Amino acid sequence: MSISKPRNPLRYVYVLKETWTRCWKVGFAVNVSERILELQQGNPRMLCLHTASDQMQYRDALALESYMHELLSKYRQPYGEWFKCHASVIDAAVVEAGIPMKNRKLGDPAFQVQLGRETRMLSCNPDALVFGGSCNT
Numbered sequence: 001m002s003i004s005k006p007r008n009p010l011r012y013v014y015v016l017k018e019t020w021t022r023c024w025k026v027g028f029a030v031n032v033s034e035r036i037l038e039l040q041q042g043n044p045r046m047l048c049l050h051t052a053s054d055q056m057q058y059r060d061a062l063a064l065e066s067y068m069h070e071l072l073s074k075y076r077q078p079y080g081e082w083f084k085c086h087a088s089v090i091d092a093a094v095v096e097a098g099i100p101m102k103n104r105k106l107g108d109p110a111f112q113v114q115l116g117r118e119t120r121m122l123s124c125n126p127d128a129l130v131f132g133g134s135c136n137t
Contacts, residue, residue, distance in 0.1 A: 010055035010057065011057075011058055012028060012029060012052045012054075012055055012056075012061070013027070013028045013056070013061050013065050014028065014032050014050075014052040014053075015051050015052070015090060015094060015099075016036065016048065016049060016050060017047070017050045017087075018082075019047070019048065020045060021045060021084075022084050022086060022087075023083070023084050024050070024082065025039065025080075025081055025082050026065060026081060027065060027081055028064070028065045032052055050094075052099070054100070064098075067097050069081065071093040071097065072085065
């Protein structure tokens with residue numbers, strides 16, 4: 001018996017930070033940890049989760065992501081959905097967009113990644129393990 005995926009899974013809108021830079025990515029995904037791993041493969045700098053919304057329908061996630069992009073438009077980099085600015089600018093946009101600034105619980109599987117035998121939290125919290133280190137914000 002095969003397990004089918006839901007036709008319209010809920011999504012998170014997330015904000016990622018690239019370590020040692022002021023580069024940020026705003027996007028949405030069903031599984032944030034899988035998305036981070038996808039993005040990490042082509043990036044020499046470590047990526048970590050700054051914050052994420054609660055789960056929402058696709059249409060709502062798309063609208064929220066678009067609003068965040070609009071708020072950060074003057075910081076957009078030439079390629080893709082990356083923005084270069086100070087953390088305070090990101091935090092102001094997150095608050096304006098209504099995304100709660102909260103640390104995710106370690107038990108939330110959408111914000112964990114299995115690395116060998118360890119489960120690590122994908123968080124910019126300096127106390128959290130993030131691919132072997134912490135993000136410098």
